[in-house]
Amino acid sequence: MTTPSTLRSRSSRLLGTVLCAAVASVVGLVGCAATPSADSGEVTLDYWLWESLQVPGYQKCAAGFEAENPGINVRVTQYGWADYWQKLTAGLVAGAGPDVFADHLTKYPEFVSRGVLLPLNTLEATKDFDGSVFQDGLADLWVGQDGQQYGMPKDFDTIAMFYNNDVLEEAGMTAADLDNLQWNPEDGGTFEKVIARLSIDTNGVRGDEDGFDPANVATYGLASGGSGDTNGQTQWAWLAAATGWEFTNAPVWGDHYNYDDPRFQASIAWLFGLVDKGFMPSFESVGTAPDPVQQLGSGSAAISPNGSWTISSYGRLEGVDLGIAKIPSGPIGHPVSMYNGLGDSISAQTDHPEEAAELVQYLGSDACQIVIGKEGVVFPARPAGTAAATAAFEAKGFDVSPFTDLVADKYTVLFPVTTNGAEILSIMKPVMDGIYIGSQDVSSLTTVNTKINDLFTTNP
Amino acid sequence: MAIITAQPAQHGTGSPRTIARKKRPDDTRLAVLLILPATLGLVTFYFWPLLRGIWLSFTSWDLLSAAQFVGGENYVRMVQDPVFWNAIGVTLHFVVLNIGVQTVVALMIAVLMQRLTGSILVRSLILAPYLVSNVVAALVFFWILDFQLGIGNQVLHWLGLDRVGFFTSETWAIPTAALVNVWRHMGYTALLIFAGLQAIPAGLYEAARVDGAGEGRMFRSITLPLLRPILGLVLIISVIGSFQVFDTVSVTTGGGPVNATRVLQVYIYENAFAQFDFGYASALSVAMLAILMIVTFIQYRITRAGQTDLN
Numbered sequence: 142m143t144t145p146s147t148l149r150s151r152s153s154r155l156l157g158t159v160l161c162a163a164v165a166s167v168v169g170l171v172g173c174a175a176t177p178s179a180d181s182g183e184v185t186l187d188y189w190l191w192e193s194l195q196v197p198g199y200q201k202c203a204a205g206f207e208a209e210n211p212g213i214n215v216r217v218t219q220y221g222w223a224d225y226w227q228k229l230t231a232g233l234v235a236g237a238g239p240d241v242f243a244d245h246l247t248k249y250p251e252f253v254s255r256g257v258l259l260p261l262n263t264l265e266a267t268k269d270f271d272g273s274v275f276q277d278g279l280a281d282l283w284v285g286q287d288g289q290q291y292g293m294p295k296d297f298d299t300i301a302m303f304y305n306n307d308v309l310e311e312a313g314m315t316a317a318d319l320d321n322l323q324w325n326p327e328d329g330g331t332f333e334k335v336i337a338r339l340s341i342d343t344n345g346v347r348g349d350e351d352g353f354d355p356a357n358v359a360t361y362g363l364a365s366g367g368s369g370d371t372n373g374q375t376q377w378a379w380l381a382a383a384t385g386w387e388f389t390n391a392p393v394w395g396d397h398y399n400y401d402d403p404r405f406q407a408s409i410a411w412l413f414g415l416v417d418k419g420f421m422p423s424f425e426s427v428g429t430a431p432d433p434v435q436q437l438g439s440g441s442a443a444i445s446p447n448g449s450w451t452i453s454s455y456g457r458l459e460g461v462d463l464g465i466a467k468i469p470s471g472p473i474g475h476p477v478s479m480y481n482g483l484g485d486s487i488s489a490q491t492d493h494p495e496e497a498a499e500l501v502q503y504l505g506s507d508a509c510q511i512v513i514g515k516e517g518v519v520f521p522a523r524p525a526g527t528a529a530a531t532a533a534f535e536a537k538g539f540d541v542s543p544f545t546d547l548v549a550d551k552y553t554v555l556f557p558v559t560t561n562g563a564e565i566l567s568i569m570k571p572v573m574d575g576i577y578i579g580s581q582d583v584s585s586l587t588t589v590n591t592k593i594n595d596l597f598t599t600n601p
Numbered sequence: 602m603a604i605i606t607a608q609p610a611q612h613g614t615g616s617p618r619t620i621a622r623k624k625r626p627d628d629t630r631l632a633v634l635l636i637l638p639a640t641l642g643l644v645t646f647y648f649w650p651l652l653r654g655i656w657l658s659f660t661s662w663d664l665l666s667a668a669q670f671v672g673g674e675n676y677v678r679m680v681q682d683p684v685f686w687n688a689i690g691v692t693l694h695f696v697v698l699n700i701g702v703q704t705v706v707a708l709m710i711a712v713l714m715q716r717l718t719g720s721i722l723v724r725s726l727i728l729a730p731y732l733v734s735n736v737v738a739a740l741v742f743f744w745i746l747d748f749q750l751g752i753g754n755q756v757l758h759w760l761g762l763d764r765v766g767f768f769t770s771e772t773w774a775i776p777t778a779a780l781v782n783v784w785r786h787m788g789y790t791a792l793l794i795f796a797g798l799q800a801i802p803a804g805l806y807e808a809a810r811v812d813g814a815g816e817g818r819m820f821r822s823i824t825l826p827l828l829r830p831i832l833g834l835v836l837i838i839s840v841i842g843s844f845q846v847f848d849t850v851s852v853t854t855g856g857g858p859v860n861a862t863r864v865l866q867v868y869i870y871e872n873a874f875a876q877f878d879f880g881y882a883s884a885l886s887v888a889m890l891a892i893l894m895i896v897t898f899i900q901y902r903i904t905r906a907g908q909t910d911l912n
Contacts, residue, residue, distance in 0.1 A: 227874065230874070230877070233665060251877070425770050426748045426766070426769070427769075428747075428748065428769040429769070429855055563876040564876055566875075567871060571859045575859045581859075
């Protein structure tokens with residue numbers, strides 16, 4: 142088929158290619174990505190996001206942007222949460238990542254420290270970035286330690302409790318019984334009484350009645366969202382923060398965590414103590430990927446605390462007469478929700494930084510955020526977008542004020558933005574799982590806290 | 602090479618020159634050429650990454666910025682890292698359960714295949730689990746054994762037994778993962794052992810039978826001793842594979858609950874791809890290489906896998 146001589150020459154060419162690839166891998170694969178031809182006059186920007194429910198909205202935004210900016214095309218790509226960050230990292234390493242991408246507070250500090258993001262304020266279209274046009278505090282979350290703006294606020298989320306009106310009725314309760322619930326880490330307050338009432342064992346005995354069997358429960362009062370890792374966004378942040386506890390020593394870029402605080406540890410002990418009482422499913426039964434939406438949908442849990450980004454997932458549950466209640470007040474006298482905001486960031490590797498900035502500016506404008514709001518999936522960061530979303534949810538029959546009132550009342554605590562996010566997760570997660578399982582005591586969080594804070598002295 | 606010299610013919614008709622082999626063309630160049638692609642592959646995909654991995658274990662590298670030489674820092678950290686030692690313990694637990702059960706079951710299957718049936722269909726069926734990808738096998742068992750919805754737990758429930766958190770309890774997660782791997786690999790291992798059985802002369806069994814030996818006696822006195830080199834080889838290969846367990850754990854428990862299934866490979870992966878600490882991950886990988894080399898060496902010596910008792 143092939144004569145030795147051509148085989149040989151092919152081999153030497155192959156050797157050259159292989160050596161070249163090997164050398165390139167040492168150097169770091171710089172310049173290996175195919176560069177788009179510049180002479181076509183058309184620029185194509187890649188935009189990535191992880192939330193599949195938001196794809197239709199962003200496709201409309203992309204179309205709106207393309208109409209305003211002839212010559213720039215936007216390609217919207219979606220990957221699921223776990224794949225998203227691996228794809229993104231691989232893309233950045235290979236120089237083949239997106240130009241603009243949806244970014245998360247747990248991830249962007251590391252991107253900043255590795256120099257893979259462009260500050261918005263250094264680019265023409267976004268140089269006059271004004272954070273005051275967004276809901277309070279959202280823009281600050283994306284200001285790096287160097288004072289530069291690394292993300293355009295996109296949407297925000299808070300926490301509330303989903304429930305099934307039919308289940309309340311069977312328990313002899315109404316939606317009004319879930320208003321103004323009180324909670325404290327000692328006896329759980331009126332919140333625990335409601336959870337107990339809504340728990341039913343396999344013999345039909347309720348959690349607040351004599352003879353309730355906590356080992357054989359058919360419906361748990363409270364759904365499980367797992368151990369909550371480092372931030373407990375939907376699981377325990379709203380409990381611990383309502384005691385006055387704060388994650389770190391500063392709203393953003395703190396360098397000292399407070400997981401050793403007795404108020405925090407008491408809150409965690411109360412929550413996971415519900416397992417033994419038969420009011421919340423055990424770790425063993427829900428595993429490493431619990432689904433509070435399905436727990437409500439299947440009737441295995443009565444109250445399901447979750448984030449505003451899940452409203453439409455709950456809305457799609459069949460046979461559930463959905464209601465949304467505000468999270469309970471804590472010892473500080475009012476409820477406190479975690480307030481998390483997503484942003485759009487620009488990759489430092491983009492071949493078209495100025496065009497990317499124009500896209501980001503558009504994504505952060507009323508024009509796009511009202512479009513996103515009308516989709517009724519998330520609360521956009523601009524007040525006009527939030528209003529559009531609230532109206533869209535109302536049209537679907539959901540009163541979302543339990544989510545939005547918290548922002549209006551400023552009963553919120555910011556998502557903890559610090560460096561060392563991945564290391565903190567690896568230290569904290571196994572211990573939180575152990576506490577949920579019951580094999581570790583909440584006091585082990587004091588050791589965990591020391592380890593975490595040591596990270597900031599060795600790697601500030 | 603050509604050492605046949607022309608001998609004067611003493612008698613006879615044929616000329617010795619035509620009988621003598623012709624001088625063969627030197628095929629060294631062709632040989633080199635033919636092994637070159639494989640060698641290139643070996644160098645590019647094995648030796649080079651190996652050397653680079655060892656080099657990276659002495660650096661701090663996050664993929665996106667340049668690697669910085671840090672000396673033995675990663676190794677010092679490793680020795681002081683309780684999660685690393687836990688990972689070694691968890692991995693050993695997995696290997697012992699996996700290989701222990703797998704080898705016994707595979708040996709039984711192989712002997713049954715040889716002594717009981719010659720059916721190609723049965724042999725193919727036994728190999729079938731091996732044709733399923735690890736990830737698929739693990740996920741199927743993950744669903745079967747789900748605490749709430751899995752048919753496995755439903756069966757336990759119907760039998761009046763308590764449900765078991767196969768993948769969600771710290772006690773059961775490793776045994777469950779080990780047995781999933783046994784299920785997938787036993788057919789393949791049985792096939793390797795079966796090949797070894799074929800090499801045992803049938804005459805030995807006939808002689809033993811004439812002497813009145815039963816199946817059990819023949820298994821102990823003929824099959825097992827003569828199978829030793831193959832069994833040794835199978836053990837070495839399967840132990841190496843077992844030590845490198847990753848996919849079964851990654852798609853089911855992800856290393857949890859707590860650290861119950863955080864095997865070495867999962868810990869390496871987390872350090873590399875979750876924390877971008879490629880230096881430390883490389884040091885862990887070098888440690889794994891060293892462990893495997895030692896384990897393989899010991900196995901090789903103990904089983905005398907390189908020698909046979911047949912001659």
